[in-house]
Structure formats: structure tokens, C-alpha cells
Amino acid sequence: MKLQYQLNAAFAVVILIVMTITVFFVYSLIMDMLIQDERSQLEERAELLKQITEEQDASVRLPQLTQLVQDQNYPLLLFDLNQDEVLFSTLPANTAVDWLDRYDEELVDEEVWEDQSGESYVAYNIGVAPDSAQRILVMVTPLDDLQIVQNAFAQRMIRIIIIGLLLALAVSYFMTNRLVTPLSHLQKEVKKIEKRKFDQVEPVKASGEIKEVERSVRHMSEELERYINSQKQFFQNASHELKTPLMSIQGYAEGIRDGIFKGDEAERGLDVMVSETERLKKIVNEMILLAKLDSSEDVYHPEQVNVADVVAQAKDRLFPLANEKGVELYYSGEDAFYSYVDRERVLQAFINIIGNAVRHAHGKVEILSQITGDRISVQVIDDGNGIPEELLPQLFQRFIKGKEGETGLGLAISRAIIERSGGTISAENNSGAGAKFEIQLNQRMEDRQ
Numbered sequence: 001m002k003l004q005y006q007l008n009a010a011f012a013v014v015i016l017i018v019m020t021i022t023v024f025f026v027y028s029l030i031m032d033m034l035i036q037d038e039r040s041q042l043e044e045r046a047e048l049l050k051q052i053t054e055e056q057d058a059s060v061r062l063p064q065l066t067q068l069v070q071d072q073n074y075p076l077l078l079f080d081l082n083q084d085e086v087l088f089s090t091l092p093a094n095t096a097v098d099w100l101d102r103y104d105e106e107l108v109d110e111e112v113w114e115d116q117s118g119e120s121y122v123a124y125n126i127g128v129a130p131d132s133a134q135r136i137l138v139m140v141t142p143l144d145d146l147q148i149v150q151n152a153f154a155q156r157m158i159r160i161i162i163i164g165l166l167l168a169l170a171v172s173y174f175m176t177n178r179l180v181t182p183l184s185h186l187q188k189e190v191k192k193i194e195k196r197k198f199d200q201v202e203p204v205k206a207s208g209e210i211k212e213v214e215r216s217v218r219h220m221s222e223e224l225e226r227y228i229n230s231q232k233q234f235f236q237n238a239s240h241e242l243k244t245p246l247m248s249i250q251g252y253a254e255g256i257r258d259g260i261f262k263g264d265e266a267e268r269g270l271d272v273m274v275s276e277t278e279r280l281k282k283i284v285n286e287m288i289l290l291a292k293l294d295s296s297e298d299v300y301h302p303e304q305v306n307v308a309d310v311v312a313q314a315k316d317r318l319f320p321l322a323n324e325k326g327v328e329l330y331y332s333g334e335d336a337f338y339s340y341v342d343r344e345r346v347l348q349a350f351i352n353i354i355g356n357a358v359r360h361a362h363g364k365v366e367i368l369s370q371i372t373g374d375r376i377s378v379q380v381i382d383d384g385n386g387i388p389e390e391l392l393p394q395l396f397q398r399f400i401k402g403k404e405g406e407t408g409l410g411l412a413i414s415r416a417i418i419e420r421s422g423g424t425i426s427a428e429n430n431s432g433a434g435a436k437f438e439i440q441l442n443q444r445m446e447d448r449q
Ligand SMILES: Nc1ncnc2c1ncn2[C@@H]1O[C@H](COP(=O)(O)OP(=O)(O)O)[C@@H](O)[C@H]1O
Pocket: 352, 356, 357, 358, 360, 382, 384, 385, 386, 387, 388, 391, 395, 400, 401, 402, 403, 404, 405, 406, 407, 408, 409, 410, 411, 412, 434, 435
């Protein structure tokens, strides 16, 4: 069943239950109220009659009383307990006698009296002169009369309830419609994502939580699209990167086999084959490492590490390369900053970054570290030509490299390591010249992990 119908049905059932309970209570209460009201009317009439019977003298009062009772059609009864006699009655004679008999023991304090045929009456009894303890005036109204009022009332209530229910259903339909329409639109958009038609995904008009879900879905769609594209790119790049050295190895191998390359040429060919094989091995190893860093495989072993120490160590490792290239390496900044990371991996990340800087520098590489709050920032600045502008947006992706690049995996690995360490890495070109890389890591104690 559609969500909207389910919501409406649930709403209708709740309203129906509430209203039924209300009607039940009101219906039973109304009878009590009607009886009380009727009794107070009877009381008024009884007081009036009592006055007449007491004020006038006997010769006029009976005819006057009879006249009044006949005009008004009052059902009433007057009896004398002492003489055990019905003095006056507009009720059937046997009812009058029966009530006189049962008065003392049963009826005196009752509000509703029953006659022999089982019919009930609302009754009001009052003592009248000359002896108000003995002479009793009883005024009654048949309960049936009240039941007619009660039923009329119930009918009206049922009519009101039906109208109320219809109104409530209309409101509920309107409200659930507002709720459900964006959901069904959202479902259509999700279907598009399922079919990978990312460019056709459109925003859905909604508010509140549904809007939040819609935003998340759109965000998820963008992420998925980016992920699928990057996977595609990765496979294209990877096959290209692996094919180039393989083709060169194959070319030289076939040339040597077929005797095209001889002597020195064959010697050079073998050298190329060895170095290309080295390169292949490096690419494959780096790809495997990246895949492991991406998955949750056990290649990352964090411990309490002095990051400043690790940076200094990376600088020392690159000293021979810098020397060979005639590049000066400077390091200044903090002595101690502790973070909970994998020492070897973070060292590898810094060697990648500083190594790139040394390779691209003209004559100087500066490393600066600085602590702000519970973060350390390490900047690696060189004076080279800077990062080619077209590389900048995807610099940290796999196989993205410049003209003199090697594998194009170094920065991808560095980013994977730094992000695994809970830090961030960014790159920009210095306004003057050269590139600037910044790595930030969090101060973190082991027990807070
Ligand atoms: N300090 C730098 N100055 C200029 N370009 C850089 C610098 N560091 C990295 N690059 C550019 O980014 C590319 C990717 O770097 P990386 O991922 O380490 O791959 P690789 O070093 O194997 O080429 C490099 O090929 C180079 O073009």
C-alpha cells in the first residue's frame, strides 16, 4: 500500500477511536445531566403547586389544582402516608397505589422510579401542608421523553463526527500529500543514480528532513560519479603506465633476439631493459601500497611519534640527493610535536614531498614547521618552476605527473598516508616562484584514539 494511504488510514483510525470514546462518555453523561435538569424543573413546578395547596383554603384549592394540572398535563400524584390513601393522581390508578406502597422503603430517596410494567420515570417528591411529613406530592416525567432528547443529541453528534472525520481526512490528505510528493520525486532521482545517469539528477523541492536527505542523496550521487570517473581514469592511466615500459622492453628484447642490435647497442638495450624493469617494479609496488592504504589492510601501525623528528629524518635522507643536485636544504621550526601515527609511513610521505621539491628546485628548499593549537603544520617550499597549472586540480590523484615526472604515484601515496593519519595535505604555487606543499597533523595522545 502506498505510504500516503497508510498515513491517512492510520490518521483516520486514530480520529475514529478518539471520537468513539468521546461519544461513549458524552452519551452516558448526557442522561445524568438530563435527569438532573428534569428534576430541577419538577422541583420548580412542585414548589408552585405546593404554594397553591398551602395558600388557598380547601374549598378553592382542589378545583384550582385540578384545573392547573389538566391545563399543563402534568403527571403527578398526591398521597397521604398516614391514611395510606391516594388523594389525587393523573397517573394510572394501580401505579399510584403501587408507589404509595413502596414509598417509605424504596422510593423516597430515588431519582428514577419504575412502575409495574417496567417503565421508568424521573421523580421529584415533596411534603405539603398540612403535614409535610405525611402528605407527599410526587411529580414525574417519563424517562422515554428524556431518551428521545438523548437520542436526538446522539444523532447530532454522529453527524458532527462524520463531518469532522471528513474534514480531518481532507487536512490529512493535504498534509501527507505535501510529505509524500517530495519523497516520490526523490525516489525518481535515486532511480537515475541507480542507472548512473548522474547528469540527469535534479534537485527536489522539499523542506525539513526530506530536504536534508535530498541533499545527502545529491552529494552521494556526485561522490559516486567522481569515484566512478576516478576509477576509470585510474585503469586507463595504469594500463598506459604499464604498457610503455613493457613495449620498450619488448622492442629491445626482440631487436637483440633478431640480431638487429649488436655490440654496444645491444649492451645499451639491455641497460634500458633493466631500468624499465626497475620502473615497472616500482610502479607495481606503489600501486599495491596504494591499494593497501585504501583498503583497511594491516599496513598502518600507529604509535606515539615526534613529528618534528620525522621531518628532520626525511631531510637527512634527502641530503645526498640535494648535494648531488646542488640544492641547499634548510629546516627550521619546532623540536617536538607528538602525534599518533605510523612513523615509517609518515616518513615516506615527507620523503616523497621533500624529494619532489629537491628534484624541482633550482637551488634551495626550505622546510618550516609551526604549531598552532593542537595542530602542526609543515611547509615544504622550493624555488623551482612551480607545479604546472593544469596539474594543480588533480595533483594528488594517481598517475598525475608533469613532463619530467616519474611514476606519478608519489603524491597519491603521500595523501593516502596523511589522510590515514588524520591530517591534511595541500599544494599551491608560491607567488614568487616554486611550489609550496603544506602538511598538517593533529596532536593526539594514544589513549584518545
Ligand atoms: N615541488 C614541485 N615542484 C614542481 N612540480 C611538482 C613538485 N612536486 C610535484 N610536482 C609535480 O607533480 C607531479 C606528481 O608528483 P608525484 O606524484 O610525486 O609523481 P612523480 O614524482 O613520480 O612524478 C610531478 O610529476 C610534478 O610534475
